[in-house]
Amino acid sequence: MFRQKLAACAAAALLTMTGLPGLDGPNDLNARAGEMTNVAITYIVDHPAIDAARKGVVDELAEAGYKEGETLTLHVQSAQGSMPTQLQIAKKFAGMRPDLLVAISTPSAQALQSAADGKIPIVFSAVTDPVGSKLVKSMEAPGGNITGTSDRQPFGPTLKLIKQLVPKAKKLGVIYNAGEANSVAQVEALKAALADYGLELEESTASQTAMVGDAALSLAGRADVILIPTDSTVVAAIESVVNVGRKAKVPVFASDTDSVKRGALAALGFDYYKLGRLTGKMAVRILKGESPAEIPVGVLDTQDLYLNKTSAAAMGVEVPGDLLETATKVIE
Amino acid sequence: MSALAISGALEAGLLFSLVALGVYLSFRVLNFPDLTVDGSFPLGAAATAVAIVNGMNPFLATVVGMFAGGAAGLVSGILNVRFRILNLLAGILTMVALYSINLRVMGRPNISLYGETTIFTPFETLLDFGIWTNCVVLLVIALAMKFLVDWFLSTQIGLALRASGENPVMARAQSVGNARMTMIGITLSNALVGLAGSLFAQSQGVADVSMGIGTIVTGLAALIIGETLLGSIKVAWATLGCLIGAVLYRFFIAAALNAGFLGIEAQDLNLVTAVVVAVAVVLSQARRNSRFRLWPALRRAFAAPQPQKG
Numbered sequence: 001m002f003r004q005k006l007a008a009c010a011a012a013a014l015l016t017m018t019g020l021p022g023l024d025g026p027n028d029l030n031a032r033a034g035e036m037t038n039v040a041i042t043y044i045v046d047h048p049a050i051d052a053a054r055k056g057v058v059d060e061l062a063e064a065g066y067k068e069g070e071t072l073t074l075h076v077q078s079a080q081g082s083m084p085t086q087l088q089i090a091k092k093f094a095g096m097r098p099d100l101l102v103a104i105s106t107p108s109a110q111a112l113q114s115a116a117d118g119k120i121p122i123v124f125s126a127v128t129d130p131v132g133s134k135l136v137k138s139m140e141a142p143g144g145n146i147t148g149t150s151d152r153q154p155f156g157p158t159l160k161l162i163k164q165l166v167p168k169a170k171k172l173g174v175i176y177n178a179g180e181a182n183s184v185a186q187v188e189a190l191k192a193a194l195a196d197y198g199l200e201l202e203e204s205t206a207s208q209t210a211m212v213g214d215a216a217l218s219l220a221g222r223a224d225v226i227l228i229p230t231d232s233t234v235v236a237a238i239e240s241v242v243n244v245g246r247k248a249k250v251p252v253f254a255s256d257t258d259s260v261k262r263g264a265l266a267a268l269g270f271d272y273y274k275l276g277r278l279t280g281k282m283a284v285r286i287l288k289g290e291s292p293a294e295i296p297v298g299v300l301d302t303q304d305l306y307l308n309k310t311s312a313a314a315m316g317v318e319v320p321g322d323l324l325e326t327a328t329k330v331i332e
Numbered sequence: 333m334s335a336l337a338i339s340g341a342l343e344a345g346l347l348f349s350l351v352a353l354g355v356y357l358s359f360r361v362l363n364f365p366d367l368t369v370d371g372s373f374p375l376g377a378a379a380t381a382v383a384i385v386n387g388m389n390p391f392l393a394t395v396v397g398m399f400a401g402g403a404a405g406l407v408s409g410i411l412n413v414r415f416r417i418l419n420l421l422a423g424i425l426t427m428v429a430l431y432s433i434n435l436r437v438m439g440r441p442n443i444s445l446y447g448e449t450t451i452f453t454p455f456e457t458l459l460d461f462g463i464w465t466n467c468v469v470l471l472v473i474a475l476a477m478k479f480l481v482d483w484f485l486s487t488q489i490g491l492a493l494r495a496s497g498e499n500p501v502m503a504r505a506q507s508v509g510n511a512r513m514t515m516i517g518i519t520l521s522n523a524l525v526g527l528a529g530s531l532f533a534q535s536q537g538v539a540d541v542s543m544g545i546g547t548i549v550t551g552l553a554a555l556i557i558g559e560t561l562l563g564s565i566k567v568a569w570a571t572l573g574c575l576i577g578a579v580l581y582r583f584f585i586a587a588a589l590n591a592g593f594l595g596i597e598a599q600d601l602n603l604v605t606a607v608v609v610a611v612a613v614v615l616s617q618a619r620r621n622s623r624f625r626l627w628p629a630l631r632r633a634f635a636a637p638q639p640q641k642g
Contacts (some may be wrong), residue, residue: 046598076597078599080602081335081542081546082537082546083540084582085601086346087340087344087535088337088585088589090340095333095336096334104420105444107440107542107543110442110446113535113537115336115586133444134447135444178441179431179440179541180542181442181540
């Protein structure tokens with residue numbers, strides 16, 4: 001008896017959740033009266049940078065008049081690190097036929113591109129190499145029904161900052177996840193830029209967050225200074241790198257400003273929130289009728305300087321006064 | 333749910349039914365808890381993606397992916413049998429190593445197959461089932477593999493394999509080479525998983541080094557859900573259970589994705605999925621208990637020992 005009752009309950013619950021579309025909104029969103037704009041956002045994993053970008057998109061939409069609950073219906077879904085789930089979310093969103101799809105991260109953008117098949121406009125964010133991942137034909141003219149923003153940033157200014165703060169540095173250590181397309185692209189760019197600043201590269205990789213501490217320790221003897229790219233695996237455990245840096249007196253530089261709040265010495269980076277705002281601006285243009293094919297891939301041209309005074313002292317670095325004055329933010 | 337969402341769940345389910353079949357061979361038939369799967373799934377995808385990008389025929393590329401998966405399984409088998417490394421650790425070692433190997437195979441962490449000719453491309457014009465084309469192709473492949481596994485386990489080697497997993501001491505007494513059986517079984521199991529990875533990359537349009545995360549968990553969940561519904565004694569039912577369990581698991585996730593009206597947000601997805609699967613396992617236990625007959629077992633357990641007659 002118990003078994004049958006349980007089976008009936010489970011079946012009923014499943015039917016309610018999958019079979020009755022009315023509870024979660026209509027299947028085909030365009031079939032509903034046109035006064036609400038529908039935007040669906042998906043991302044591969046829950047991560048501070050991705051969250052910041054998502055918030056930026058939503059805030060920008062709100063500022064442009066697309067307020068959630070008033071004129072905008074927002075659908076947000078995270079794949080929680082699973083590619084098969086990302087496929088399902090992409091198909092689900094494509095099946096809803098919203099006015100715009102937003103993908104944050106490379107795999108999410110690729111999944112949406114496959115599922116929407118050119119029929120629904122897509123805006124992506126936080127994709128380092130949009131051309132290499134076949135999302136767009138070129139940065140200037142995407143060509144398809146998809147465009148977005150890239151988080152690729154020039155390393156020149158950061159290397160200049162490192163030379164300015166640690167003039168004696170010869171070996172630059174970098175920790176990244178070799179399994180992340182974004183990070184590999186950044187390290188390639190870094191290699192190309194290093195020679196101009198008289199620096200040599202020392203690499204250390206971590207495939208999981210739990211391995212970041214060991215990767216940092218392995219650099220302690222080899223590198224004079226450590227630079228962390230915008231790598232989601234390493235940034236998630238930035239504290240363990242900071243710890244090693246403080247103990248071994250190796251200055252730790254980051255590429256995103258949030259890491260400075262968490263203990264990195266300095267970063268000339270952009271805010272993923274600002275990248276999200278830029279993505280949001282492109283989203284608004286598409287919602288107003290522009291074709292993604294002709295909107296060039298956006299990159300942030302401003303880099304904010306964040307400094308952490310406590311870490312500077314702990315890592316044995318003296319920060320010149322003029323640098324403190326030009327900094328966007330100084331963390332005591 | 334829209335038709336496209338249903339097709340997505342069905343597609344992912346049928347893909348993972350191949351993983352479930354592989355996991356059935358290792359965990360159930362061979363009694364070998366093999367974790368290689370998390371590495372052989374992306375390996376199958378990587379090998380196929382590289383082959384396709386370099387202009388190989390997609391059918392041949394799929395076979396390459398399948399063989400690559402099988403080779404990974406063979407490594408785990410050899411580690412276990414020849415070097416006497418505990419089966420669990422042998423699988424873990426191969427899985428860990430495969431992360432780097434997959435990066436080597438692809439030369440980069442992510443290869444897009446968008447716009448390339450895949451195994452599904454010819455059927456798009458041939459079958460013309462619209463969004464259901466991939467599902468139909470995958471259903472045929474999954475059923476073919478199910479019957480192939482059924483048939484294999486009824487052959488001389490297959491029976492020896494089952495005996496070896498069920499009772500290695502007895503199997504050895506019947507002159508079954510347990511070592512050889514382990515290697516054959518784990519190779520076949522991972523070939524199925526490699527095939528799943530290969531097909532996943534082609535249907536999804538991307539091979540990514542991190543796509544293997546949680547493959548074993550999904551495969552096991554599918555296997556257990558299948559056993560809940562169909563039982564696990566007869567091979568034909570157990571393999572059918574793999575197919576149904578895998579598809580149901582994806583529908584559980586689809587259900588969790590549609591649970592927004594319960595106040596559930598994006599970050600709660602995995603929790604909701606776990607709860608739904610937990611209900612399925614509770615069902616499994618209720619079923620087992622009904623067959624188990626609690627009372628006679630308890631009476632036997634607590635009965636006074638019968639005096640031995642001299």
